[in-house]
Amino acid sequence: MDELKDGIADYVVDSFHTAQDKLLRQNTGSRIKTMHVSDLVSPCLRKSYYQRLYPMYEMTDDMRSILFHGTVVHEHSKLAPFHEITMCYDVTKDLAYPPEDVKQMDDKQREGIISGTVDDVVKYGDHYVICDKKTYNSKGYTKKEVDPSHALQVNIYNVLLTEAYNITAKYGCVLYLDKMKDLKELPMVFELDPLDDVKEFMRSAYSKLSDVRPPEGEICFLCNGKNKLGKIYCNYLDQCVKDGNRFDKK
Numbered sequence: 001m002d003e004l005k006d007g008i009a010d011y012v013v014d015s016f017h018t019a020q021d022k023l024l025r026q027n028t029g030s031r032i033k034t035m036h037v038s039d040l041v042s043p044c045l046r047k048s049y050y051q052r053l054y055p056m057y058e059m060t061d062d063m064r065s066i067l068f069h070g071t072v073v074h075e076h077s078k079l080a081p082f083h084e085i086t087m088c089y090d091v092t093k094d095l096a097y098p099p100e101d102v103k104q105m106d107d108k109q110r111e112g113i114i115s116g117t118v119d120d121v122v123k124y125g126d127h128y129v130i131c132d133k134k135t136y137n138s139k140g141y142t143k144k145e146v147d148p149s150h151a152l153q154v155n156i157y158n159v160l161l162t163e164a165y166n167i168t169a170k171y172g173c174v175l176y177l178d179k180m181k182d183l184k185e186l187p188m189v190f191e192l193d194p195l196d197d198v199k200e201f202m203r204s205a206y207s208k209l210s211d212v213r214p215p216e217g218e219i220c221f222l223c224n225g226k227n228k229l230g231k232i233y234c235n236y237l238d239q240c241v242k243d244g245n246r247f248d249k250k
Contacts, residue, residue: 032088032102037116037156040205041149046217046243049209050236069135073177079120079131086117087160091202096163111210114202118157121169128169130154130161130192138178146188150174155198162195217246224248 039048074084088102089095092112102113120131132154134147154172162168169192176186208215221227222234240246 032086032099032115033107034088034102034110034113034115035206035209037114037153037160039209040114040156040202041153043149043220044218044222044234045205045208045215046240047222047234047236049214050239052209054236054239056235069179070133073133073135073183074119077133080122082118082121084117084119085121086115087157087164088113088115089160089163090114091199091206094163094199096160112206114156114160114206116153116157116160118161121161121167124171127171128161128167129171129173129189130157130169131173131175132157133175133177135177135179135183138180143176143186143188146174146190151190152201155193156202158192159195159198159202168195214240214243214245217243219246219248 035052039052042048078084086099088097088099090097090112091114097113099115102110102115105113118130119133122129122131132150134150136143151172151174154174158169158172171189172192173187173189176188177183178186217240223232223237223240225232234240
C-alpha cells in the first residue's frame with residue numbers, strides 16, 4: 001500500500017511539474033529573437049554574455065518554481081489597460097519598431113534591437129507610472145530600497161515606452177511581493193532617470209554584449225558565495241575565472 005501511495009504522490013507531483021513547464025513554454029515561446037532588456041540589467045554583464053553564448057536549458061525544480069510564481073503573478077494581475085505590452089527599440093538607430101515587424105526580420109536586420117515587455121503603465125493624476133512586479137523571499141528582513149537592477153529595468157522600459165508610444169513616465173514603481181507572506185505587497189516608488197542617460201547606458205551595454213570578447217566579470221553576490229549556504233548562483237563561474245579580467249566592485 002505504501003508503495004502504491006508513493007507512486008500516486010510521485011505521479012501527481014510530476015503532473016504538476018508538467019503543467020508548470022507547459023505554462024512556462026507558452027510564456028517564453030513568443031519571446032522575440034533579439035537582445036532582451038533582462039540581458040542589460042544583470043548585476044554582472046558577463047553572466048548575460050555567457051547566457052547568450054552558452055545557453056543552459058536544464059530546468060531545476062527550484063528554477064521552475066521561481067519562474068512559475070512570476071508567470072502566474074504577471075499574467076493574472078492586470079493593473080491597467082496598458083498591461084504586458086512588448087516593445088522593440090534599436091539602440092544604434094534610435095528607432096522603435098512594432099514587434100510584428102521585428103519577428104519578420106532576419107538576424108542581420110535585428111542587430112541593435114532590444115525588446116522588452118512592460119508589466120503595467122498606470123495613470124496617476126497627470127503622471128504615467130511604469131509598474132514592475134517582483135516576487136521574492138523576505139526571509140526575515142524588510143527591503144529598504146529598490147534593487148538597482150530593478151530600477152534600471154524600469155528606466156529602460158521608459159526609453160522603449162517613449163520611443164514606441166510617445167509616452168514618457170516620470171515615476172517608476174517596483175511592487176515587491178513576498179512569497180514568505182502570501183505575496184504581501186511592498187511598493188517602492190522612485191523618480192526615473194533622464195532618457196538620454198539611459199540610452200547611453202543601453203548603447204554601451206549592447207556593445208559589450210555584442211563584442212567577440214566577454215565584458216569584465218564583476219564579482220558579486222552571484223558568484224562570491226557570501227551567503228548562509230555558501231551558494232553560487234552563476235553557472236558560468238569556472239568559465240569566468242578562466243577568462244580572467246574580473247573585478248570586485250565594493
